[in-house]
Amino acid sequence: MSDKRGLKHKLGQVQKVATWQLVVLLVFAVFLSATFLRLNNIGMVERREAVIAADEAGVEEVIQDRLYDLQRYVSSHMNTDLGGGVSLQHSYERDYEAAYERASANNNSSRNVYESVQETCAPRFSSWSQAYVQCVSSELAKYPSGEELASSVKEPNPELYVHDFSSPRWSSDFAGWSVLLTVVIFVMILIRITSVIILKQMLSKHHRGI
Secondary structure, eight states: OHHHHHHHHHHHHHTTSOHHHHHHHHHHHHHHHHHHHHHHHHHHHHHHHHHHHHHHHTOHHHHHHHHHHHHHHHHHSSSOOOSSOEEOHHHHHHHHHHHHHHHHTTOHHHHHHHHHHHHHHGGGOSSOOHHHHHHHHHHHTTSHHHHHHHHHOOOOOGGGGEEOOOOOSSOSSHHHHHHHHHHHHHHHHHHHHHHHHHHHHHHHHHHHHO
16 A cells, blocks of 8 residues: 555656646757757858858968868857868969969960960859869860970869868757757656656556555
């Protein structure tokens, strides 16, 4: 009899907080988490756009400062994955052009060939791309001096112009704590439901055993 009273007491304690109340809290916590995670992502996008703008402007110190801001933000906030990194397209373009200009600087024939190639390829592409690079290479191959120019140029490595930073799985910011709160409430609901089921089964077995 005392065991039955004890089981009923425990069941009463577990049922003090209604499941629907925990579900309401869970819904609120999920909304809060989604909001802060979204804000984290927006913060990343803003800093990535700042890097791209600095790259377009071409001031090296500003580019490095914006990259540092992006790295620091991404590394300390969850849900800020760059999805393949940010590419310094304009920096690569400038260095690519500079490499050919240096190679053709002391050779009028090579310089004329490269200018002719640019006039052919540039109108075909709205922006700098790997396709443009391939166009330049194929056009240079049509000229005897162009092949010599191409072989003497040390083209920049495109991979060095792509910067990617790792985002943590969990961060101690508003997003991180709201996600943790969501997980805790969800676990509480599972524990409560499981406890009620187990206690009811124990009461039922105890009742049949009498």
